[in-house]
Amino acid sequence: MKELTAEDASLLELVDRLLNKGVVLAGEATISVAGIDLIYLGLNVVLAAVETIDKAQDRRAS
């Protein structure tokens, strides 16, 4: 388990909000987001945002 600093936690909380919270508009098209998953992989934590990215990638692939 990688230790999480306060700075890491703040960034994760913000990115989690940007990717997982806010209004989800009907008929949306989620365009590709490069690099965002690296934030999560770099911190070695699992948050729901990763699942969101995975689902978006699955949708694009199917």
Add this chain to the structure above:
Amino acid sequence: MTLLAHAIAASPPAALSLAGLRGRPLAWSETGGIGLWSTEWEPDVKLERPDALEHHRLVERICAAEPCLPVRFGTAFATADAARASLDKRAAALRAALARVAGKSELALTLLWRERSTPQAVESAAGPGRQYLEARRAEFDAREARRARAESVVEDVIAELAIERQLVWHETCTSDNVAVSLAVLVPTELAGQLKADLAQAAARFPDVIPVLNGPWPPYTFARTE
């Protein structure tokens, strides 16, 4: 050309002297008393990590100028008509959400575990099968104990704040490090004082490290479904 969505606000829009992401034009698409702030974007340009943070700063500035609902980052529309059609489908719910968050901001509290979780040691004389099962059981027990502790801490924090339940959202044990992730919707003019209160309420627990953020736009409380 697509429209990369940032925030929904009531019309007429505030007079904003802002550029969109990467200095591109900021657009306003309006229908039925509400509208969408978005950046005119090229669909083949990939969004990068700095774009997410710039989106956040843009939403902050829009929400500082008028009540607004942040839109999930990465949402794009092919045309302004498509954006308006999307707003039209949920106009009543969006107007209600705008009224709910008007004049309010979000404070974020994260409680990090101070120590790693340490499952109870397994009896070494046992056979490998039993050792494996007992180790799994010890891990499960340790995880459940942490979850119970996190729930107890967050209940104490919420009780201390004396805030309506519908203005508080929380999750516990979202990762090995995180005990609690909590968001509170507060009047913007009281955010400074309430942030200090939140810090004080969270500082009473010796096993967690509080990390406070905000005031932020009301990301957690903008959902309409």
